[in-house]
Amino acid sequence: SATPVVGRLGLEVADDRKPGALVVGVHVPGPGYAAGLVRGDVLLAFGTTRIDTAADLARAVARARPGREVVLTV
Numbered sequence: 001s002a003t004p005v006v007g008r009l010g011l012e013v014a015d016d017r018k019p020g021a022l023v024v025g026v027h028v029p030g031p032g033y034a035a036g037l038v039r040g041d042v043l044l045a046f047g048t049t050r051i052d053t054a055a056d057l058a059r060a061v062a063r064a065r066p067g068r069e070v071v072l073t074v
Contacts, residue, residue, distance in 0.1 A: 006054075006061050011037065013054040020044045021057040035072065045073035 005012050010030020013021040020042035026033050037043075043051050046060040047070045064070055 006058055008061050008064075008066065013043065013057055015054050016042055018042075019050075019052045021051050021054045037072075037074065041074050043072055043074055045071075047071060 009032045010027035011023055011032040012025030012027075014024050016022040023032070023037055023039055023041040023043065026037055026039060043057055045051055046057060047064070049056070049060040051057050051060065051073075
């Protein structure tokens, strides 16, 4: 399956067998790396937005204002 690149987070994510976006790549340097994310982490929420798929994460990131701090639920 395709692996969307969530550019502004510096992450590559894929759908998992369960809800969430599975981190399959972390760009170094990048915001995801700086936040301590590693391959194998599963992102469950972006701020108050629940994440069920990689596409959900991409949409949430696209809607977010640049430079704004967002809490990720992992």
